Amino acid sequence: xxxxxLDKILLQVQKPGRYVGNEFGSVHKEKEGKIRxxxxxxxxxxxxxxxxxGRIIYSLLNERNDVWCERVFAPWVDFEEKMRExxxxxxxxxxxxxxxxxxxxxxxxxYEMSYTNIINMLDLAKIPLLSKDRGEEFPLVCAGxxxxxxxxxxxxxxxxxxxxxxxxxxxxxxxxxKENKEKGGTKQDFLIxxxxxxxxxxxxxxxxxxxxxxxxxxVLPNRDNVPKVIKKVIxxxxxxxxxxxxxIVPNIETVHDRVTIEVFRGCIRGCRFCQAGMIxxxxxxxxxxxxxxxxxxxxxxxxxxEISLLSLSTSDYPQLNELxxxxxxxxxxxxxxLALPSLRLDTLSGELLNKVQKVRKSGLTFAPEAGTQRLRxxxxxxxxxEEIIRAADIAFGNGYGQLKLYFMIGLPTETMExxxxxxxxxxxxxxxxxxxxVKNKKGVNIGVSVSTFVPKPFTPFQWEGQNTIxxxxxxxxxxxxxxxxxxxxxSWHDAKTSFLEAVFARGDRRLSKVLIEAQKRGFHFxxxxxxxxxxxxxxxxxxCGIAPSFYANRERNEDEVLxxxxxxxxxxxxxxxxxxxxxxKGAVTPDCSKGCAGCGITKIGxxxxxxx
Amino acid sequence: MxxxxxxxxxxxxxxxTSHLDLNRIFIRSLCRAGLDVxxxxxxxxxxxxxxxxPLPLGFTSQTEILDFSxxxxxxxxxxxxxxxxxxxxxxxIERAYxxxxxxxxxxxxxxxxxxxxxxxxxxxxxxxxxELFDPELPLLIMxxxxxxxxxxxxxxxxxxxxxxxxxxYDIELLTRVTCTPQDNLNPSYLVSxxxxxxxxxxxxxxxxHRLSFFMQNGVQFDKNA
Numbered sequence: 135x136x137x138x139x140l141d142k143i144l145l146q147v148q149k150p151g152r153y154v155g156n157e158f159g160s161v162h163k164e165k166e167g168k169i170r171x172x173x174x175x176x177x178x179x180x181x182x183x184x185x186x187x188g189r190i191i192y193s194l195l196n197e198r199n200d201v202w203c204e205r206v207f208a209p210w211v212d213f214e215e216k217m218r219e220x221x222x223x224x225x226x227x228x229x230x231x232x233x234x235x236x237x238x239x240x241x242x243x244x245y246e247m248s249y250t251n252i253i254n255m256l257d258l259a260k261i262p263l264l265s266k267d268r269g270e271e272f273p274l275v276c277a278g279x280x281x282x283x284x285x286x287x288x289x290x291x292x293x294x295x296x297x298x299x300x301x302x303x304x305x306x307x308x309x310x311x312k313e314n315k316e317k318g319g320t321k322q323d324f325l326i327x328x329x330x331x332x333x334x335x336x337x338x339x340x341x342x343x344x345x346x347x348x349x350x351x352x353v354l355p356n357r358d359n360v361p362k363v364i365k366k367v368i369x370x371x372x373x374x375x376x377x378x379x380x381x382i383v384p385n386i387e388t389v390h391d392r393v394t395i396e397v398f399r400g401c402i403r404g405c406r407f408c409q410a411g412m413i414x415x416x417x418x419x420x421x422x423x424x425x426x427x428x429x430x431x432x433x434x435x436x437x438x439x440e441i442s443l444l445s446l447s448t449s450d451y452p453q454l455n456e457l458x459x460x461x462x463x464x465x466x467x468x469x470x471x472l473a474l475p476s477l478r479l480d481t482l483s484g485e486l487l488n489k490v491q492k493v494r495k496s497g498l499t500f501a502p503e504a505g506t507q508r509l510r511x512x513x514x515x516x517x518x519x520e521e522i523i524r525a526a527d528i529a530f531g532n533g534y535g536q537l538k539l540y541f542m543i544g545l546p547t548e549t550m551e552x553x554x555x556x557x558x559x560x561x562x563x564x565x566x567x568x569x570x571x572v573k574n575k576k577g578v579n580i581g582v583s584v585s586t587f588v589p590k591p592f593t594p595f596q597w598e599g600q601n602t603i604x605x606x607x608x609x610x611x612x613x614x615x616x617x618x619x620x621x622x623x624x625s626w627h628d629a630k631t632s633f634l635e636a637v638f639a640r641g642d643r644r645l646s647k648v649l650i651e652a653q654k655r656g657f658h659f660x661x662x663x664x665x666x667x668x669x670x671x672x673x674x675x676x677x678c679g680i681a682p683s684f685y686a687n688r689e690r691n692e693d694e695v696l697x698x699x700x701x702x703x704x705x706x707x708x709x710x711x712x713x714x715x716x717x718x719k720g721a722v723t724p725d726c727s728k729g730c731a732g733c734g735i736t737k738i739g740x741x742x743x744x745x746x
Numbered sequence: 747m748x749x750x751x752x753x754x755x756x757x758x759x760x761x762x763t764s765h766l767d768l769n770r771i772f773i774r775s776l777c778r779a780g781l782d783v784x785x786x787x788x789x790x791x792x793x794x795x796x797x798x799x800p801l802p803l804g805f806t807s808q809t810e811i812l813d814f815s816x817x818x819x820x821x822x823x824x825x826x827x828x829x830x831x832x833x834x835x836x837x838x839i840e841r842a843y844x845x846x847x848x849x850x851x852x853x854x855x856x857x858x859x860x861x862x863x864x865x866x867x868x869x870x871x872x873x874x875x876x877e878l879f880d881p882e883l884p885l886l887i888m889x890x891x892x893x894x895x896x897x898x899x900x901x902x903x904x905x906x907x908x909x910x911x912x913x914x915y916d917i918e919l920l921t922r923v924t925c926t927p928q929d930n931l932n933p934s935y936l937v938s939x940x941x942x943x944x945x946x947x948x949x950x951x952x953x954x955h956r957l958s959f960f961m962q963n964g965v966q967f968d969k970n971a
Contacts, residue, residue: 154759156835437777
C-alpha cells in the first residue's frame with residue numbers, strides 16, 4: 135500500500151502504477167512472525183515483472199507460512215529524485231515497508247550493466263553498501279541468477295551468493311535461517327551454517343591474492359570447514375519440481391505479459407560463445423502432460439491471452455509437435471495465442487509455423503550469429519547456408535514478411551570477410567522473398583540486429599580478449615556501408631556499452647571500489663542508452679586507478695587463475711579448453727543428441743541425454 | 747445474447763491505472779471470471795467491450811461504465827459475484843444490469859474536487875472563486891488537445907459549481923462539466939484557473955472524484971435502469 139506521502143508524489147512521475155502494487159495475484163500477509171524477504175530486481179517494474187525466475191521465487195517462498203516474499207524494483211529516475219527529496223526509503227510493493235528492516239534483500243543478477251542499480255538500490259534503502267559494515271539490524275544481502283557465477287565484482291556487497299537453482303537453494307536457506315533465529319544465533323552463525331550447504335558461496339570466507347602483473351594468484355578460504363570450490367546445485371527431477379500455480383497480473387503494461395512455461399533447462403547445442411548453454415546444463419525437460427497442465431492452470435488463473443514456451447532452444451524439445459497439439463486442444467477455443475521464441479532455423483518446418491500462428495501471428499527471429507560457414511564452425515553454431523535459405527523459404531512461404539536475424543561481431547578468428555558475410559546473408563535471405571509465391575501485405579523487411587561479442591566466464595571463449603571499441607566500431611561502419619537497402623533494417627548494440635559489460639563479466643573484487651564511487655557520482659540505469667555515459671565511466675576508472683581494458687580486452691593465459699575458478703558449474707576446464715582448441719581448428723562438436731562430448735556435467739547431475 | 751452493463755468504482759491504488767490499462771485489466775478479469783463474453787471477429791479476436799468516457803489518471807470514481815455481451819444468459823447477481831472476485835484491488839462492482847441509455851448520449855459529468863491551498867480558506871476566498879466561475883463571464887484558459895493548444899472558455903463548459911470550506915486550508919468544489927464524445931472539460935482546469943487568477947491561493951494538492959453522468963436534459967444517466 136502506498137503511504138500517505140506517496141499519493142502527493144505519484145502524480146508527478148511517469149507511470150505511477152509501477153510503485154503501487156495491489157495487482158491481481160499479489161500476495162499480502164500478516165507481518166507477525168514472518169521472515170521478510172525482499173526480492174529485488176535491479177531494473178524497472180516493466181522489465182522485472184517479465185522475469186519468469188522472479189515469478190517462480192515469489193510463489194515458491196509465499197507458499198511457505200513462515201515467509202513473506204515481496205517485490206522491489208529499481209525506481210525510475212524521476213521517482214528516485216522524489217524519494218530522495220522526500221526522504222522516502224526504498225520500499226517493498228506489497229507492504230510499502232522500507233526494506234531496511236527486512237530479513238533478506240535478494241538481488242537477481244541478470245545483466246552486468248544493472249550492477250550500478252543494485253548499489254544504488256542499497257543506498258536508497260539506507261542499507262550499508264559493504265557486507266562488513268552491516269550489523270545485525272540490517273538485512274542479509276544476497277544474490278543469484280546467471281551473473282552470480284562470476285559475482286566477484288560485487289562480492290564485497292553480498293553476504294552470500296546462490297549458485298544454482300532456487301527451487302533447491304531457497305528453501306534450504308530459509309530453513310537454516312529460521313532455525314538459527316530460534317536458537318538466537320547471529321548473522322555470522324547463519325553464514326557459517328549456510329556455507330556448509332552445497333551451492334552457497336559466502337565471499338567474506340574467501341581471500342583473493344593478486345600477482346604483481348595484476349592477475350589473480352589465488353582465491354582461498356580464510357577459515358576451516360568451507361569448500362575450496364563451490365559447486366552449483368541443480369534440480370534433478372525437473373518434471374516434478376515446483377512451478378507456480380498462479381502469476382501476478384500487472385495492471386500496467388510490461389515487456390512480456392503472458393503465461394510462461396519452462397519447457398526445459400539447459401541446451402544440447404554447445405555453441406562456444408554461449409554462457410547460458412554451459413551454466414544451465416544438464417538438459418532436463420518436462421513432460422507434455424506436465425507442461426499442458428501448468429499452462430492451463432496458469433491461463434485460467436490469470437486470464438492471459440498468450441502462452442509462451444520458454445527454453446534456450448525450444449525446437450530441440452523432442453515432443454514439440456505433440457505439446458503444441460495438446461496446448462491448442464484447449465487454448466484455441468479460448469482465443470489464446472502460442473508464442474515460441476528461441477526456434478532454431480535448422481529445425482524449422484512449415485508444419486510447426488502453421489500450428490503456432492493459428493490465433494495471432496507474431497514475429498519470426500533466427501540467429502545465425504556469424505556471417506560465414508567458417509566462422510559458424512569456429513563458434514560451433516552448426517547451421518549451414520542451405521539451412522538458412524531453407525528457413526527463409528519456409529517463413530516467406532507461410533506468409534511472413536518480417537524476419538529478424540541476430541548476429542554478433544568480434545568473435546574469435548573473425549576477419550572482415552566474415553563481417554561482410556553478415557551483409558551477404560541478409561541480402562540472400564531478402565532475395566528469397568522475391569522468389570516466394572506468397573507475398574505479405576506489408577511487403578518484406580529483414581531486421582538485422584548485430585551485437586558485440588562479450589567473452590563470458592565458463593565458456594570455451596572465456597580466455598579471449600574482447601575486440602576493442604575501435605575495432606567494433608570499424609566493423610559496424612562496414613556493415614552500415616554494405617547494408618544500404620530500404621528492405622533491410624540494421625540495428626547494432628553500442629560498442630561502448632558492450633565494453634563495460636565485458637569489464638564486469640570478467641572482472642574481480644577490485645571493481646567494488648569503482649561501483650561504490652559510481653553510486654556516489656549518481657550512476658544508475660547504465661543499461662539504458664539515455665543514462666549510460668562512457669566518458670563518465672572512463673573518468674571513474676581513471677580516478678579509481680583501474681584499467682578496464684585489463685578485464686575486457688586482455689586475452690587470458692590458459693594457465694592463469696581466473697577470478698571465477700573457485701566456482702564449479704559442472705563443465706570442466708578440460709572440456710572448455712578442448713572446445714577452445716577445436717574452435718581455433720575450425721572443427722565442430724556435434725550436439726548432445728548426436729553423441730556425448732564429455733563436458734563433465736554428470737558429476738553434478740545427469741540430464742536426459744547424458745551418458746551416465 | 748445478453749447485453750450487460752457494469753457500473754463500477756475505481757478507488758485507492760486503482761486510480762493509478764490509465765484508461766488503456768483498464769482495457770487490458772478488464773479483458774483478463776472477464777476471462778478469469780469465466781464469463782462467456784462475445785468476441786470481435788477477424789484477425790485479432792478479443793472480447794468486445796466498450797467503456798464509458800475515459801477517467802483521467804489519478805482520479806477516483808464511483809460511476810465507471812463497461813458494456814459487453816454474453817453468449818449465454820446469466821443472472822446479474824452471478825455476473826457481479828464472479829467478476830468482482832476476478833478484479834484486482836481497488837475496483838468495486840456496484841451492479842450489473844441491462845443498459846438503458848446510450849453511452850454516446852452522455853452530455854455532462856459531476857466531479858468532486860478536494861483542493862488544498864497554501865492560504866487560509868475564508869469567505870473572501872470562496873467569494874473570489876465563485877466570481878471567477880460566474881457563468882455570465884468568460885474564463886479563458888489554454889487547453890491541450892490532439893489538435894494542439896487552443897483557447898477555451900471554461901465557464902461555458904461548466905454547469906454550476908458549489909464551493910464549501912472543509913478545513914483551514916481545504917476547499918471542496920462540486921461541479922458538473924461538459925462530457926460529450928466531441929468535447930469534455932477536465933476538472934483540473936478549474937484548479938489551474940484558480941492558480942492563474944487568484945494569486946494568493948496556491949494549490950498544494952488536488953484530489954478528484956467522479957460522481958455521476960448526466961444526459962442532455964439533465965437527467966441522471968441510466969436513472970432507474
